Amino acid sequence: MTAVSHLLYRSLLRPILFQLDAETAHRATLAALGVLPAIRRADPPALATRVWNIDFSNPVGLAAGLDKDARAMGAWETLGFGFAELGTITPLAQPGNERPRMWRLTEHRAIINRLGFPSLGKDAAMRRVERFRAHPRRIRIGLNFGPNRSTPPEKIADDYARLIAEMGWLADFIVINVSSPNTPGLRDWQAPQALAALLDRIVAARRALQTAPPLLVKLAPDFDAAAIVEICTAAAAHGADGFVAGNTTLARAEYGLVDAPPGGLSGSPLLARARALIQTVYRATEGRLPIIGVGGIFSAEDAWGHLAAGASLVEIYTGFIYEGPALVGTIKRGLMRLMRKGGWRSISEVTGSEAR
Numbered sequence: 355m356t357a358v359s360h361l362l363y364r365s366l367l368r369p370i371l372f373q374l375d376a377e378t379a380h381r382a383t384l385a386a387l388g389v390l391p392a393i394r395r396a397d398p399p400a401l402a403t404r405v406w407n408i409d410f411s412n413p414v415g416l417a418a419g420l421d422k423d424a425r426a427m428g429a430w431e432t433l434g435f436g437f438a439e440l441g442t443i444t445p446l447a448q449p450g451n452e453r454p455r456m457w458r459l460t461e462h463r464a465i466i467n468r469l470g471f472p473s474l475g476k477d478a479a480m481r482r483v484e485r486f487r488a489h490p491r492r493i494r495i496g497l498n499f500g501p502n503r504s505t506p507p508e509k510i511a512d513d514y515a516r517l518i519a520e521m522g523w524l525a526d527f528i529v530i531n532v533s534s535p536n537t538p539g540l541r542d543w544q545a546p547q548a549l550a551a552l553l554d555r556i557v558a559a560r561r562a563l564q565t566a567p568p569l570l571v572k573l574a575p576d577f578d579a580a581a582i583v584e585i586c587t588a589a590a591a592h593g594a595d596g597f598v599a600g601n602t603t604l605a606r607a608e609y610g611l612v613d614a615p616p617g618g619l620s621g622s623p624l625l626a627r628a629r630a631l632i633q634t635v636y637r638a639t640e641g642r643l644p645i646i647g648v649g650g651i652f653s654a655e656d657a658w659g660h661l662a663a664g665a666s667l668v669e670i671y672t673g674f675i676y677e678g679p680a681l682v683g684t685i686k687r688g689l690m691r692l693m694r695k696g697g698w699r700s701i702s703e704v705t706g707s708e709a710r
């Protein structure tokens with residue numbers, strides 16, 4: 355069944371979607387997925403894993419940016435994801451950057467985007483997530499938050515605090531996005547002192563919630579190892595519970611892409627860079643703060659490599675666009691095969707096995 359749907363996607367659906375410009379294809383797909391009901395078979399127990407005291411039925415998640423406005427949660431459940439990270443959600447609706455702002459680099463199995471957080475805003479997403487969470491679900495929901503572009507630097511912390519105070523209760527985990535390259539100045543919040551001050555404010559906002567979902571910081575993959583260690587140390591000392599490693603890269607030259615459009619590069623070229631980031635974060639925190647590994651995953655082997663480098667969970671975005679929905683099942687089955695082959699009993703055993 356999965357082989358058939360993979361073939362259908364590759365030979366029929368993808369050629370049609372790839373005829374359209376990237377953003378139109380994305381919208382059409384999301385609209386179609388949005389009407390899928392949430393029907394879900396149970397995952398094999400071997401894939402179950404517990405992170406931050408939350409039970410995940412499998413470790414494969416949807417990365418942020420694909421479902422920015424929480425339009426298709428039922429579809430992510432049906433397609434077999436263990437979790438979906440929705441967003442980036444901003445407090446107020448905003449249009450994002452001018453088009454064109456998303457490009458496929460087919461021969462590189464990559465995407466470049468400079469979307470700049472187009473968002474319907476907190477209230478729209480909140481209504482949908484609330485409705486979805488009114489029923490029992492297998493899938494876990496992460497909410498990824500970012501500031502409005504028009505917010506002045508001295509008010510950025512207020513944007514995050516407001517999102518957490520008003521919407522954080524709906525999340526299994528919260529991701530603080532300070533690493534998108536497409537909102538001017540946003541990445542500067544990763545500087546250790548700035549991040550520490552921001553986290554103090556954010557942790558205080560979370561304290562007001564009855565539930566206290568874990569707070570993850572999403573990192574850029576464009577720092578050297580020493581800088582990553584400083585950032586992680588500051589984040590850990592100021593209340594971060596984990597990391598998403600990582601976001602898109604601004605690097606071009608090493609991929610032979612100097613003439614490519616501006617924006618964040620994702621997909622195959624990012625795999626090694628994301629892997630190095632995961633491993634550095636894992637070592638810097640001595641494996642104490644769980645990591646969601648994301649960047650360049652197109653196969654079970656890619657996902658396994660991120661887990662072995664230190665990730666507790668993984669996410670896909672660009673691989674999903676190129677390989678289609680069957681990739682979720684392919685990765686899950688492949689992870690089971692690799693576990694059996696190596697005699698691993700659980701996903702959590704694999705985490706960091708090649709980083710220690």
Ligand SMILES: Cc1cc2nc3c(=O)[nH]c(=O)nc-3n(C[C@H](O)[C@H](O)[C@H](O)COP(=O)(O)O)c2cc1C
Pocket residue numbers: 417418419420422441442456465467469471498531534572600601602619620621622624648649650651669670671672673
């Ligand atoms: C078109 C596009 C939009 C994205 N939007 C967001 C976003 O809004 N927030 C965010 O944290 N990451 C965003 N990302 C980054 C992804 O979540 C992920 O970190 C990155 O693409 C690397 O994973 P991949 O190689 O599997 O795509 C976006 C990526 C793409 C390709």
